Amino acid sequence: KAGVTQTPRYLIKTRGQQVTLSCSPISGHRSVSWYQQTPGQGLQFLFEYFSETQRNKGNFPGRFSGRQFSNSRSEMNVSTLELGDSALYLCASSPQGITDTQYFGPGTRLTVL
């Protein structure tokens, strides 16, 4: 099976802009989770979608949002970008969810200038 794919791999934006990241899960996986990784805060859970519904959510402001489509593909949107949003954004897919083995994509490196 093909692994988790994320697009784009690299992105440069300026403060105040918005960005949309995309994640395609492994075929058959219904859960997609998103994580932010920074040198200062490490890996932090953003949210999880399962069958098009947000099932779990981390402690991030409302500027961070997501959605999942009927084919399980997911998008994450960040509005009004801040410098501190510069990070590696990882998505992971799983058959059952975050309590089970998750398979991670290579990530999208977002730089906010």
Place this chain on the structure above:
Amino acid sequence: SQQGEEDPQALSIQEGENATMNCSYKTSINNLQWYRQNSGRGLVHLILIRSNEREKHSGRLRVTLDTSKKSSSLLITASRAADTASYFCATDAISGQNFVFGPGTRLSVLP
């Protein structure tokens, strides 16, 4: 705040030696997972241990879980240069709907 904390933060050993990393957490969990991350392969799942399990093996990996002490350890036996990576524990709490990674242990295996 992060629930999982790894110890040590960094570890440097020679090939062939064993490496032990520890993880502590704060609240009751459903399960605990270990992941490895290196620049070449991204974040890779290593092993999952459920709260009612005490020990689990996978190849050269051995994971223990002590729920009374809220701690886990990852042992890598006969280490190889290819084991050089950062290792993270991750937990999902019974009470919450969150998934928390520890800060990680950077392992360097020298040839």
